[in-house]
Amino acid sequence: MEFLSNYGLFLAKTVTLLAALLAVIGFIATLAMRRRTAAPEHIEVKPINDRYRDISDVLQHSMLHKNEAKKKRKADKKARKAEAKKTTKESPENRKRLFILDFEGDLRGSEVATLREEVTAVLLVAREQDEVLLRLESAGGMVHAYGLAASQLSRIREKKIKLTIAVDKVAASGGYLMACVGDQILAAPFAIIGSIGVITQIPNFNRLLKKHDIDYEQVTAGEFKRTVTMFGETTDKARQKLKEEVEDTHMLFKDFVKEQRPVVDLEKVATGEYWLGSRAHSLNLVDELCTSDDHLMSLRNEVDLYEVHYKIRQKFSDKVFSLFSRLQRNNLANFSEPTQPPSLT
Numbered sequence: 001m002e003f004l005s006n007y008g009l010f011l012a013k014t015v016t017l018l019a020a021l022l023a024v025i026g027f028i029a030t031l032a033m034r035r036r037t038a039a040p041e042h043i044e045v046k047p048i049n050d051r052y053r054d055i056s057d058v059l060q061h062s063m064l065h066k067n068e069a070k071k072k073r074k075a076d077k078k079a080r081k082a083e084a085k086k087t088t089k090e091s092p093e094n095r096k097r098l099f100i101l102d103f104e105g106d107l108r109g110s111e112v113a114t115l116r117e118e119v120t121a122v123l124l125v126a127r128e129q130d131e132v133l134l135r136l137e138s139a140g141g142m143v144h145a146y147g148l149a150a151s152q153l154s155r156i157r158e159k160k161i162k163l164t165i166a167v168d169k170v171a172a173s174g175g176y177l178m179a180c181v182g183d184q185i186l187a188a189p190f191a192i193i194g195s196i197g198v199i200t201q202i203p204n205f206n207r208l209l210k211k212h213d214i215d216y217e218q219v220t221a222g223e224f225k226r227t228v229t230m231f232g233e234t235t236d237k238a239r240q241k242l243k244e245e246v247e248d249t250h251m252l253f254k255d256f257v258k259e260q261r262p263v264v265d266l267e268k269v270a271t272g273e274y275w276l277g278s279r280a281h282s283l284n285l286v287d288e289l290c291t292s293d294d295h296l297m298s299l300r301n302e303v304d305l306y307e308v309h310y311k312i313r314q315k316f317s318d319k320v321f322s323l324f325s326r327l328q329r330n331n332l333a334n335f336s337e338p339t340q341p342p343s344l345t
Contacts, residue, residue: 043121046307048100052300097130097304100296105138105175109145112152117310119152123159131162131303134182135292140173140195143249149174150256153181166292167191172274173198176285177253180260185286186295193280196257197272198250200242206233261285 099122103111122132134153140146156163165171165182172195179185179193187193209216209231216231227238227245254270263284280286296305 041117041310041312043117044307044309044311046309048296048305048307049300052297094129095304096302097126097306098296098299099126099130099132100305100307101132101134102307102309103134103136103138103149103178105136105141105146105149105178107141109141109149109174112145112149114310114312115149116152118308119155121310122308123155123161126159126161128160131164132156133164133166133292133295134178135166135168136171136175136179137167137169138172138175138178139170139192140175140177143174143198146174146177150178150181153178157181157183164295166290166295167193167277167286168292177256180257184288186288186290186292187277187280187286188291189277189289191277191280192274193277193285194269194274194283195272196253196270198246198253199272200246202228202230204228204234205231 101115101118101122103115105111126132138146153163162184163182164184164186165179166186167175167179168188168191170192171179171187172192176194176196206216218226218229218232220226224238224241226232227242228234250270254266257264257270258266261284265283269283269285275283275285277286277289281289299305
């Protein structure tokens with residue numbers, strides 16, 4: 001009998017272990033299946049008004065005695081029901097909506113692809129009384145990428161929908177090219193703003209090749225198909241041509257800023273310098289000193305707030321480059337001059 005009892009106990013343990021193992025395997029397989037079948041690209045919309053209310057409730061209740069906290073919860077529940085009835089009676093078409101987008105730019109302007117989808121999604125449903133808030137963080141990058149990003153924001157303005165740009169850390173060069181499109185620009189007091197300039201730079205190994213008797217051949221059709229390259233000998237004529245191209249791009253940059261923000265004095269601000277938020281405000285580069293958090297909190301009771309994100313499943317190489325770009329942006333944290341690759345930065 002003792003043998004049968006021990007054997008039964010052993011069998012029960014074995015069955016339980018196998019069942020647990022099968023459950024884990026099934027759970028992993030389900031997750032893998034969902035990952036394979038999930039849409040690689042999709043729009044996510046998150047209402048965030050309740051987030052602020054919940055945070056406030058948690059803090060207030062935690063500071064009250066048990067009985068007081070219970071009374072407070074009942075009062076809050078009653079007030080929410082009354083508010084819900086009032087909101088139901090009101091016409092939803094009259095309540096303003098604020099769509100919140102985020103743009104964290106890298107040198108390549110990689111997030112332009114997601115920005116264009118988010119703007120398209122918002123424009124499909126937005127009304128003239130609605131508003132778009134872009135939380136922008138970028139030290140600039142390639143000219144054509146940031147030019148396209150600015151064009152995407154211009155689509156919002158063209159639809160007569162108010163566009164507010166909020167800069168908590170940095171909107172420099174290509175980042176400011178985007179920011180100046182906004183009807184209103186908000187900046188934190190120590191955010192880096194400006195750097196309205198253009199730079200191109202490239203190492204040249206021609207003398208090193210000559211030193212080691214290495215020939216470099218390049219065949220082009222068109223006098224200025226290639227000017228300054230990494231391995232070819234740079235002539236004064238090629239150098240001058242490249243300089244003209246940089247100056248022309250800078251002129252286009254200044255014209256764009258002047259068109260979008262006629263209140264700025266280009267002679268003062270289009271020097272390639274950057275300013276901290278409070279100085280930028282005095283130069284009319286921004287309209288108000290305010291963080292994005294304060295702006296959203298001030299609207300949470302009167303406006304419906306929605307975060308809009310276009311999700312794309314990133315490749316491993318894109319994740320690595322994105323990490324590198326974040327590290328590069330962190331170089332600005334010591335108040336040094338923004339890093340300047342061959343681009344609007």
